[in-house]
Amino acid sequence: MTATFSAWSIRRYGAPDRLAPVQRPMPSPGPTEILIRIRASAVTRADGMMRAGQPCFARAFLGLRRPRKDLSGTGLSGEVIAVGAQVRRFAVGDAVFGEAGLNFGANASHICLDEAGVLMHKPAALSHEDAAVMCDGPLTSLNFLQNVAGLAPGERVLILGGSGSLGSAAVQIAAAMGAHVTATCSARNAGLVASLGAESVIDYTTQDPLAAPERYDVIYDTLGVTTFCKARHSLTQRGRYVCPVLSLGLLAAMLRTAAVGQRKARFSATGLLKPEILRPMLAKLIEMSTAGKLEPVIERIYPLDDLIAAHLHMETGHKRGNIVVV
Numbered sequence: 534m535t536a537t538f539s540a541w542s543i544r545r546y547g548a549p550d551r552l553a554p555v556q557r558p559m560p561s562p563g564p565t566e567i568l569i570r571i572r573a574s575a576v577t578r579a580d581g582m583m584r585a586g587q588p589c590f591a592r593a594f595l596g597l598r599r600p601r602k603d604l605s606g607t608g609l610s611g612e613v614i615a616v617g618a619q620v621r622r623f624a625v626g627d628a629v630f631g632e633a634g635l636n637f638g639a640n641a642s643h644i645c646l647d648e649a650g651v652l653m654h655k656p657a658a659l660s661h662e663d664a665a666v667m668c669d670g671p672l673t674s675l676n677f678l679q680n681v682a683g684l685a686p687g688e689r690v691l692i693l694g695g696s697g698s699l700g701s702a703a704v705q706i707a708a709a710m711g712a713h714v715t716a717t718c719s720a721r722n723a724g725l726v727a728s729l730g731a732e733s734v735i736d737y738t739t740q741d742p743l744a745a746p747e748r749y750d751v752i753y754d755t756l757g758v759t760t761f762c763k764a765r766h767s768l769t770q771r772g773r774y775v776c777p778v779l780s781l782g783l784l785a786a787m788l789r790t791a792a793v794g795q796r797k798a799r800f801s802a803t804g805l806l807k808p809e810i811l812r813p814m815l816a817k818l819i820e821m822s823t824a825g826k827l828e829p830v831i832e833r834i835y836p837l838d839d840l841i842a843a844h845l846h847m848e849t850g851h852k853r854g855n856i857v858v859v
């Protein structure tokens with residue numbers, strides 16, 4: 534009998550119920566590939582957008598009418614169970630984590646990936662669940678705070694959305710970088726966000742964080758809840774507004790501020806950066822985690838069979854930290 538693996542397929546863009554469980558023939562690794570038995574994988578807002586084919590311009594990468602690669606999921610952690618003849622970085626038995634990127638297929642029992650991709654050895658102290666979400670909130674927030682905003686020790690940062698996947702990582706990373714952290718969240722998450730390292734917590738349901746007289750060197754709008762124009766007066770003279778949610782308004786602000794003014798608006802598509810750029814960033818996250826400065830917040834762990842329920846919860850926009858399927 535041919536060996537198979539379990540995965541989730543998206544034949545047409547749409548709601549979570551478009552996800553369908555499938556069995557596929559077990560792949561054998563090509564010369565530079567490794568076959569991974571997946572122990573945990575992430576369910577992220579980006580996965581939801583890819584499933585829905587939104588925003589529409591993303592279909593240029595994903596497939597115009599239907600997903601070009603039909604399997605779901607990007608972030609994963611597991612063990613290497615077979616390697617191609619030319620593989621040098623990994624061996625059978627290694628614990629690894631990383632992301633499938635535009636290959637997709639991480640919400641599965643097995644996956645074949647090129648060893649040159651965004652893959653790292655998993656330290657024993659890091660659980661598969663924590664490792665599976667490293668490429669979402671932690672990697673994106675390190676990219677935005679360190680590379681996009683150029684946050685320096687002693688600077689003041691306002692994190693809008695401190696309790697989401699990106700925000701809960703950002704609070705910890707900014708604090709580890711020596712910044713003074715203010716973050717917004719609702720009252721139910723205030724204790725969590727303060728425990729992650731925020732010196733000041735603002736309840737976004739009762740207070741407008743941009744109405745206060747405080748000025749910030751960096752405003753990291755993890756959810757795209759405001760705009761550069763509205764945030765501008767809360768930035769210092771050389772302040773940076775950085776936002777991972779692309780919109781026409783953000784694009785226009787980036788173009789305008791690149792040409793004139795000292796306050797800047799910036800965006801980056803972290804997942805599209807080269808593996809050579811992302812791997813050293815993951816190494817830095819491992820260092821932070823080993824030093825006890827970064828611990829991913831995991832709100833819920835679902836069995837792989839319940840991927841639709843995991844997507845439905847992720848789509849509420851109110852998850853706390855991360856969601857994982859195992």
Ligand SMILES: NC(=O)c1ccc[n+]([C@@H]2O[C@H](COP(=O)([O-])OP(=O)(O)OC[C@H]3O[C@@H](n4cnc5c(N)ncnc54)[C@H](OP(=O)(O)O)[C@@H]3O)[C@@H](O)[C@H]2O)c1
Nearest residue numbers: 578673694696697698699719737777801802803850851852
């Ligand atoms: N450009 C990139 O490289 C990149 C990479 C990854 C993700 N992204 C994007 O980043 C965005 C954020 O993703 P995420 O996973 O961090 O989001 P998320 O985890 O779904 O965010 C949910 C959290 O946001 C809080 N929240 C909701 N409305 C809020 C508001 N107005 N102010 C403050 N907090 C609020 C919720 O708290 P309550 O329940 O208390 O309301 C909840 O804890 C997504 O759009 C995703 O697509 C971009």
